[in-house]
Structures are given as C-alpha cells and as structure tokens.
Amino acid sequence: MVIEIFTLVLIVSTIAAALAALLVVSEHFISNYGPCQLTINEERKLTVQGGRSLLSTLQEQKIFIPSACGGRGTCGVCKVKVLDGGGAVLPTETPFLTKEDLQEGVRLSCQVKIRKDMAIEIPRALFQIRQFKCRCSRIEDLTYDMKRFHFELVNPDTIQFVAGQYVQLKCPKYKGNNEEVYRAYSIASDPKENQAIDLIIRRAPKGICTTWCFDYLKEGDPVEITGPYGEFHLSDTQAPMVFVAGGSGMAPFVSILWHMKNTASKREAVYFFGGNSARDLCLSEQMEQFSRDLPTFTFVPVVAKPEPESGWKGQTGLVTEAVSRHYKDLSGHEGYLCGSPGMIDAAIAVFEGLGMTAGKIYYDKFV
Ligand SMILES: Cc1cc2nc3c(=O)[nH]c(=O)nc-3n(C[C@H](O)[C@H](O)[C@H](O)COP(=O)(O)OP(=O)(O)OC[C@H]3O[C@@H](n4cnc5c(N)ncnc54)[C@H](O)[C@@H]3O)c2cc1C
Ligand code: FES
Structure with a gap:
C-alpha cells in the first residue's frame, strides 16, 4: 500500500514538473519575438527586443510614460497613440479608452506588447521626464503606518516640479518579491527646494513597494525615481x-x-x-x-x-x-x-x- 501511494505521488510530481518545464520553454519561444523596430513620432527609430510591454520597452530606452499604477492596468494614464503594429485592443484596455481614443489608435502602453515593428506618437513634453539617482537620507515616522522619506538627488542633482505632481519610485527585487516594480508617490515638499524631495508613504498591507519602503529601505541607501508626472496642481484662477x-x-x-x-x-x-x-x-x-x-x-x-x-x-x-x-x-x-x-x-x-x-x-x- 505504502509503495503504491509513493509511486502515485512520484508519477503526479513528475507530470507536474514536466508541465512546468513545458510552460517555461513555450513561454520562451512564444514571447521571443526577436528584434523589432519602434518608430517614435515618425523620426526616432529604435531597435528593441520584442516580447515586452510598450511601457517597459520605452522605459528601458529612458522614455518615461506616466504610469501611475506601475503597469497594473488600473489607472489608465499610460495612453500612447499607436499608429501601426499594436494589434487588437485588449479587454483590459477598453474601460479606459473613449470612443475618440479608439478612433485615434490610443492604447494603454502597459497592456500593448511589442510583437512586431511598431509606430507610435507621444507628446514631446514626455521627453523631459528624467530618471534620478537619489540617496534616502532621512526616514521619519508620521503615524503608526505612515512615514516621510527624504531623498537627496544625486544625478541629476536638481528637479523642477509643480506642486501637486508625483514621481515613480523604483522598488527593487527583494526576498519575497521577484520583480522590479514602479509605484507613484506625490511629492510632499517645497517646490523651491529642488535638490531633494520628500515622499509621504502609507503602508499597504502586503503591498510590494510599501513593504520594501518600510521593512528594507534604510537611511543612506540609494534609490531611483522618475518624474515629475501629473496634471494635479492649482489652477491659475483666484476662485476659493x-x-x-x-x-x-x-x-x-x-x-x-x-x-x-x-x-x-x-x-x-x-x-x-x-x-x-x-x-x-x-x-x-x-x-x-x-x-x-x-x-x-x-x-x-x-x-x-x-x-x-x-x-x-x-x-x-x-x-x-x-x-x-x-x-x-x-x-x-x-x-x-x-x-x-x-x-x-x-x-x-x-x-x-x-x-x-x-x-x-x-x-x-x-x-
Ligand atoms: C498619482 C498617484 C499618487 C500617489 N501618491 C501616493 C502617496 O503620496 N503616498 C502613498 O502612500 N501612496 C500613493 N499612491 C499609491 C501608491 O502608488 C501605491 O499604489 C501604494 O503605495 C501601494 O503600493 P504597494 O506596491 O505597496 O502595494 P501593491 O503591491 O500594489 O498592492 C496594493 C494593495 O493591494 C493588495 N493586493 C495586491 N495584489 C492583490 C491581489 N492579487 N489580491 C488582493 N489584494 C491584492 C495588497 O495587499 C495591497 O494592500 C499614489 C498613487 C497614485 C496613482
Ligand atoms: S500604467 Fe496604469 S493602466 Fe497602464
């Protein structure tokens, strides 16, 4: 009886391992689209590796599209006009796309995968968004679940932002988190002080980035942000x-x-x-x-x-x-x-x- 159970467990485990291996191999071949040409605004031509999202491919090329939810398909702000090569609109995109967006070929760049040559159009202003290497120089408790992080800018060493805008913080891999992710955080400091920024971060239970911020990030550590992003700022009226x-x-x-x-x-x-x-x-x-x-x-x-x-x-x-x-x-x-x-x-x-x-x-x- 014991031998029979042991044999059964062995057979099931072998089949499961074989299926897992098959999945890894097929994923490698299916998502290996080889080099593709990405044309931006009809003038810039880049050769990129196919298989990844348009958002992360652009990010690799140091072109930062606002992506408040970090590519999870929940914010709808990562819109880019795809002129050619985007494939069919996905169900994950439709809740965020208006009739006009659909007519003009606007897509969510975090959902569109580069599978072949693609042509896109993006506003020139986005080329101004930068990646900043920083040093986390101070961490203060504000409440039991909120901290204020002070990041000194290292390279570039200054940032220009409008009060109300946000940055995206890169959360690296750490024990229990196997992928780099970006999350949006509003800048919480004086826009005149352009050599450092403050972020106020609230712990999200089991959240990937906030767990890193609260449990792993220490004063003196290097951090990376991109930005500034966003249209949330005071209007120029005098209305109360x-x-x-x-x-x-x-x-x-x-x-x-x-x-x-x-x-x-x-x-x-x-x-x-x-x-x-x-x-x-x-x-x-x-x-x-x-x-x-x-x-x-x-x-x-x-x-x-x-x-x-x-x-x-x-x-x-x-x-x-x-x-x-x-x-x-x-x-x-x-x-x-x-x-x-x-x-x-x-x-x-x-x-x-x-x-x-x-x-x-x-x-x-x-x-
Ligand atoms: C423009 C903008 C500005 C922002 N500014 C700030 C700011 O100034 N300060 C701030 O604290 N936050 C801010 N946020 C929110 C911030 O970007 C993050 O969303 C937040 O910190 C959580 O990130 P996380 O990686 O820790 O959590 P995530 O890993 O993204 O998870 C979020 C929550 O969902 C739960 N969850 C995740 N996956 C699942 C699942 N499969 N099933 C069930 N539950 C799940 C997690 O347990 C967690 O509680 C801002 C967001 C935007 C869009
Ligand atoms: S980054 Fe939020 S929907 Fe694409």
Whole structure:
C-alpha cells in the first residue's frame, strides 16, 4: 500500500514538473519575438527586443510614460497613440479608452506588447521626464503606518516640479518579491527646494513597494525615481478652494501649501483632512504653521471614530460630512482631492450636490 501511494505521488510530481518545464520553454519561444523596430513620432527609430510591454520597452530606452499604477492596468494614464503594429485592443484596455481614443489608435502602453515593428506618437513634453539617482537620507515616522522619506538627488542633482505632481519610485527585487516594480508617490515638499524631495508613504498591507519602503529601505541607501508626472496642481484662477484628503493623500497638499506660501497666495482655501481615528492624523504642527503663514488658509482635521482615550475635541464623522456641514453652496469654488478612489468618489458627489461643476474638481486617485 505504502509503495503504491509513493509511486502515485512520484508519477503526479513528475507530470507536474514536466508541465512546468513545458510552460517555461513555450513561454520562451512564444514571447521571443526577436528584434523589432519602434518608430517614435515618425523620426526616432529604435531597435528593441520584442516580447515586452510598450511601457517597459520605452522605459528601458529612458522614455518615461506616466504610469501611475506601475503597469497594473488600473489607472489608465499610460495612453500612447499607436499608429501601426499594436494589434487588437485588449479587454483590459477598453474601460479606459473613449470612443475618440479608439478612433485615434490610443492604447494603454502597459497592456500593448511589442510583437512586431511598431509606430507610435507621444507628446514631446514626455521627453523631459528624467530618471534620478537619489540617496534616502532621512526616514521619519508620521503615524503608526505612515512615514516621510527624504531623498537627496544625486544625478541629476536638481528637479523642477509643480506642486501637486508625483514621481515613480523604483522598488527593487527583494526576498519575497521577484520583480522590479514602479509605484507613484506625490511629492510632499517645497517646490523651491529642488535638490531633494520628500515622499509621504502609507503602508499597504502586503503591498510590494510599501513593504520594501518600510521593512528594507534604510537611511543612506540609494534609490531611483522618475518624474515629475501629473496634471494635479492649482489652477491659475483666484476662485476659493476646498481641499479634501485622507491618509497619505496629505502629500501633494504639503507641496501645494508651500507653493501658496512662497507666492504669498491670498486665495481662500479650507483643507479637510480625514482619519479613521485620532492616531491617523499627521503633520498637525506643520498645518498650524501654514495657517499662521497664510491668513486665508484653514485646516480642519476630521476624525471618523475618535477613541475615547484620545481626548479628541475636533470635528467627527466622515470627512465628506464635515464638508457638507461647512458649506451650503460650492458653485463658485474649486475642489482639490487626493486619496483613495472611494473617498474621492464620495467627495465628488458631495461637491456636485453643493453646486460645484465637474470642470472645477481636480483630483489624483491613489489607485
Ligand atoms: C498619482 C498617484 C499618487 C500617489 N501618491 C501616493 C502617496 O503620496 N503616498 C502613498 O502612500 N501612496 C500613493 N499612491 C499609491 C501608491 O502608488 C501605491 O499604489 C501604494 O503605495 C501601494 O503600493 P504597494 O506596491 O505597496 O502595494 P501593491 O503591491 O500594489 O498592492 C496594493 C494593495 O493591494 C493588495 N493586493 C495586491 N495584489 C492583490 C491581489 N492579487 N489580491 C488582493 N489584494 C491584492 C495588497 O495587499 C495591497 O494592500 C499614489 C498613487 C497614485 C496613482
Ligand atoms: S500604467 Fe497602464 S493602466 Fe496604469
């Protein structure tokens, strides 16, 4: 009986090993498309190895396409016009492509694989996005699950960015993570200080990049970023503003408030910052300092469920409820939102319910 069971286990294991080997070999041959020619804007011709996504192939060539979700097909920002050689549009792309996109050949570059010669068109501005080698020179705890990382730029040694923009941080392979990935993080520092940037990062349970940031990255380590990316920044009107954020959604507002301070802005801005409990709030002192420096700025921290022992005396409930309590009419205001998609969708509904038009609502969803 024991021998029979042993023989059965041996046969099953051998078949499984043979199938795995077959998969590896077929993957090698199927995805080995050989050298392909990639033509960019009808003028630049590159010979690239086929088989990888258009996004990572361009990245290898130091052409950085905004890719907020790091190529996972969940943000829809990595759009590129494919003039020839892109193949059929994939079901993973269609939720992000409008009718006009489809007519013009716009595709998600993280989903399109290079299988043969391809011709694409990309805005010239994207050639300005750079890769920066940095040194992580300081790591500070902000809350139990949020840290602020200070990256000194080494090469190139300065960066120009607009307050509200983000960078992509390269997370290397580490024990338990077999691939390099990129993740988006909003810059959380003064845009005038261009030799270093701060990032505010919240740990995502079992998240690939945040596990590396929290458990492996140490002060003094080299890090790599690309950027700056993104269109989230203050408009050039003088309309009064409502800011809403939760958790690490704080990051771009730090930079925006520095910008307002640097330009002695007189725009009215009320910033509702939400946390589940009092221990989710951070940077209160810095926000109080901004309130003193900017007479037209008000900071309103809101705690959904304050723990009795916290002694919380501020506003309670959802951050969106605090907005509804504060305003009767937002038709003349602009709204700026940053954080989880759920919070942003809820805040947009509240803004629109109070008369703010969609064109005056700006946001970065942390997908
Ligand atoms: C424009 C922009 C700006 C951003 N700015 C910031 C910022 O300033 N600060 C900040 O902290 N974040 C920011 N983010 C979010 C950030 O980019 C990352 O998405 C976040 O840090 C999580 O990355 P990760 O690699 O640790 O997690 P991932 O590995 O991507 O996983 C994310 C979560 O999904 C879960 N998960 C992963 N795979 C699966 C699966 N198969 N099934 C079930 N669950 C799964 C993980 O457990 C984890 O909790 C920003 C995002 C965008 C788009
Ligand atoms: S990078 Fe392609 S969808 Fe996010």
